[in-house]
Amino acid sequence: MSQISRRDFLKFAGMTTASVLAARPLNFLDSAGVEGHNIIIILCDSFSAKHLSLYGYPRQTTPNIDAFAERSTVFHNHYSGGNFTTTGTASMLTGMIPWKHRALNLGGLVRSEFIGSNPYTLLGSDYFRFAFSQNPFPDRLIGQYYKDIDRFLPPSAYSLQKDFSPLSVFDNDRVLASIAIEDFLLPIQDSTVAGTALFGYINKNRILTNPRNQKITYRHGIPEVLESWSLISYLNEEIYSGLYSELIHLASKASPYFAYFHLYSPHFPYRPRNDFLKLFRDDGFKPVSKPIHPLASGVDEGSLISLSALYDKQIVQVDDEFGRLIAKLNKDGILENSYLIFTSDHGELFERGFFGHGDEFMYEPVLHIPLIIRAPGQAKRDDIFALTSNIDILPTILSIAGKSPAPDVDGQVLPGLGGQTDEDRLIFSIYAGKNPAFGRLEKAVISMRRREYKLIAYLGYDNFDHVFELYDLEKDPDELDNLVSKDAKTLAAMKDKLFAHLNDANRL
Amino acid sequence: MTGVKDVVRRFAVLLAERFPDTQNILSIYAVIVSLIYSWTLITSFYKIPSWLFFLTIGQIFSIYAYSFFINLIESILMLIGILLLEYTIFYPLKKRNEFQSRSILMVVFMLSSSMIRLLLYKSYESSGAFVSGELTWWILTLLLGIFFATIIPKSERLKNVIEGIAERLIILLYVYIPFSILSLIIIIIRNIN
Numbered sequence: 001m002s003q004i005s006r007r008d009f010l011k012f013a014g015m016t017t018a019s020v021l022a023a024r025p026l027n028f029l030d031s032a033g034v035e036g037h038n039i040i041i042i043l044c045d046s047f048s049a050k051h052l053s054l055y056g057y058p059r060q061t062t063p064n065i066d067a068f069a070e071r072s073t074v075f076h077n078h079y080s081g082g083n084f085t086t087t088g089t090a091s092m093l094t095g096m097i098p099w100k101h102r103a104l105n106l107g108g109l110v111r112s113e114f115i116g117s118n119p120y121t122l123l124g125s126d127y128f129r130f131a132f133s134q135n136p137f138p139d140r141l142i143g144q145y146y147k148d149i150d151r152f153l154p155p156s157a158y159s160l161q162k163d164f165s166p167l168s169v170f171d172n173d174r175v176l177a178s179i180a181i182e183d184f185l186l187p188i189q190d191s192t193v194a195g196t197a198l199f200g201y202i203n204k205n206r207i208l209t210n211p212r213n214q215k216i217t218y219r220h221g222i223p224e225v226l227e228s229w230s231l232i233s234y235l236n237e238e239i240y241s242g243l244y245s246e247l248i249h250l251a252s253k254a255s256p257y258f259a260y261f262h263l264y265s266p267h268f269p270y271r272p273r274n275d276f277l278k279l280f281r282d283d284g285f286k287p288v289s290k291p292i293h294p295l296a297s298g299v300d301e302g303s304l305i306s307l308s309a310l311y312d313k314q315i316v317q318v319d320d321e322f323g324r325l326i327a328k329l330n331k332d333g334i335l336e337n338s339y340l341i342f343t344s345d346h347g348e349l350f351e352r353g354f355f356g357h358g359d360e361f362m363y364e365p366v367l368h369i370p371l372i373i374r375a376p377g378q379a380k381r382d383d384i385f386a387l388t389s390n391i392d393i394l395p396t397i398l399s400i401a402g403k404s405p406a407p408d409v410d411g412q413v414l415p416g417l418g419g420q421t422d423e424d425r426l427i428f429s430i431y432a433g434k435n436p437a438f439g440r441l442e443k444a445v446i447s448m449r450r451r452e453y454k455l456i457a458y459l460g461y462d463n464f465d466h467v468f469e470l471y472d473l474e475k476d477p478d479e480l481d482n483l484v485s486k487d488a489k490t491l492a493a494m495k496d497k498l499f500a501h502l503n504d505a506n507r508l
Numbered sequence: 509m510t511g512v513k514d515v516v517r518r519f520a521v522l523l524a525e526r527f528p529d530t531q532n533i534l535s536i537y538a539v540i541v542s543l544i545y546s547w548t549l550i551t552s553f554y555k556i557p558s559w560l561f562f563l564t565i566g567q568i569f570s571i572y573a574y575s576f577f578i579n580l581i582e583s584i585l586m587l588i589g590i591l592l593l594e595y596t597i598f599y600p601l602k603k604r605n606e607f608q609s610r611s612i613l614m615v616v617f618m619l620s621s622s623m624i625r626l627l628l629y630k631s632y633e634s635s636g637a638f639v640s641g642e643l644t645w646w647i648l649t650l651l652l653g654i655f656f657a658t659i660i661p662k663s664e665r666l667k668n669v670i671e672g673i674a675e676r677l678i679i680l681l682y683v684y685i686p687f688s689i690l691s692l693i694i695i696i697i698r699n700i701n
Binding site: 198 | 543544547548555558559560562563567570571574578585586619622623625626627630635638639642695698699
């Protein structure tokens with residue numbers, strides 16, 4: 001009988017361990033013994049549903065998201081509560097219509113009496129609660145719930161900006177410190193200048209020279225950049241690999257977890273990597289031409305078309321990263337006990353002489369956002385065509401977690417996930433960036449959807465006060481045929497409903 | 509050991525020899541403070557309309573607390589920097605009676621140069637221009653600053669005007685510094701668990 005040497009034994013032991021790990025990679029993470037489902041939200045900023053091939057966009061922008069949707073619940077008429085980040089995200093986190101939560105202005109905050117209405121507080125300590133927003137405005141909103149978050153990454157996490165943030169010193173007063181420091185004293189660029197002459201300058205120099213140095217060593221093209229006042233440069237692949245490593249880390253927790261990732265891309269400036277820049281050249285696709293809006297700055301149609309194509313390429317890149325992430329999560333069994341919610345905070349518009357989001361434009365591309373939810377073990381696709389809003393996310397999360405419905409919340413549990421379809425439901429989206437958060441809602445643009453109709457009301461604008469647009473989205477999905485002078489009965493009924501709700505809101 | 513002691517002693521003598529009069533330092537600090545704090549106050553006026561949209565008056569005061577606290581650190585560091593110049597660039601200029609006006613001119617040059625650049629390059633689109641022209645700008649600023657800080661104090665009249673203004677600005681220290689200390693207390697309270 002041959003003797004087994006110590007070296008042979010160690011080799012054998014090593015190979016056995018390796019083969020066991022290879023056969024069931026990371027299965028120690030598969031939530032066995034964890035009671036309750038994990039809930040993961042991946043939100044891609046400024047992601048218009050109108051630009052997803054999943055929702056019928058002629059360009060093949062999202063093959064990986066389309067594949068993910070094949071075993072998920074797909075919501076086809078999902079709307080954001082606002083047309084820019086602060087209002088849209090606050091609506092999702094609070095489950096409230098913007099005129100109630102009042103995060104109406106750029107960088108605004110949720111009204112103090114409603115701060116308790118958010119997933120972090122309401123899920124409670126049964127859940128390990130994680131937050132990461134690349135965009136500083138949601139980071140500030142989430143900062144209001146700081147004490148209820150177990151792990152809260154700064155916007156610069158996994159970016160190319162790896163140095164110290166002065167904000168980390170003021171964790172207990174994160175929201176106001178963020179406004180004071182990031183928005184005022186040490187901004188990188190804004191409509192106004194840095195509030196400190198010396199530190200402001202040094203900080204601007206520090207950050208602006210950083211991406212320049214990075215560009216030299218980055219072979220795929222210039223990095224993406226977070227364009228608002230903090231100007232954080234990042235690479236999508238590093239952000240998504242950071243997201244993956246966070247999920248791996250969360251999976252090792254003894255309790256279920258709630259994780260919210262607010263990712264910046266495909267937000268402007270669109271900087272797709274070199275390998276995506278070649279896409280859609282001369283593909284013959286031309287968006288429908290639409291008349292210039294009276295409140296638009298009048299960006300010419302050629303620019304809108306090329307910006308839209310660049311945006312599509314950025315979406316393909318996001319889709320590519322998302323596809324790789326899902327493949328890894330599936331392989332590791334991370335999704336076996338997790339609900340994965342893929343959505344956005346608002347869309348993006350390239351029409352009527354305007355591009356981007358925010359401002360007074362409430363058309364479908366900027367309000368209609370994707371919502372795809374994969375439930376644990378879901379094997380086939382479920383399509384929901386009912387009207388839904390991102391204010392429904394919070395009640396749905398609470399329902400999934402088996403928690404009591406939150407008081408004051410306007411949203412409903414989503415159909416397909418335990419909720420009912422309400423044919424008569426009104427879906428509101430509001431832009432009130434120029435209306436004080438504390439006062440009555442007097443200067444605003446409100447979109448109200450009911451059944452096939454959509455009413456847009458412009459209120460309080462000089463020479464554009466009480467102007468209305470009415471569309472039948474089933475017959476006219478491009479919102480070209482304004483029915484205001486053609487369908488007085490529907491207009492009156494829609495206006496009555498809108499003003500009844502608005503008057504209620506203004507009484508609060 | 510004696511060698512180290514000797515070096516320390518010599519260094520202390522050097523510091524003491526060149527260390528300016530406290531009253532002079534105070535007036536230079538007053539110039540720094542008035543420029544730094546005024547900049548913050550003026551730029552904050554552009555932010556107030558948007559803050560009033562969503563912040564309460566108390567929250568706006570807290571933002572000013574952060575601002576004054578950071579201004580305090582900023583002004584102290586600037587003063588240290590200016591004092592260091594006396595031991596480096598201006599070391600050959602032994603005339604201590606020119607220290608005050610010389611340093612004031614350097615402060616004005618450096619800070620206004622920074623302010624002008626912040627005003628010129630505030631948009632995202634101008635980021636490239638901000639970075640590419642930076643070295644030339646600062647070399648020119650430094651050279652011009654040193655030139656004027658050396659030449660202007662030679663004129664007794666101009667020197668007196670500069671020093672006169674600086675001494676009158678000391679009154680601002682009685683406003684800004686207590687506010688900054690109060691700000692520090694507010695920040696500590698807000699950040700205590």
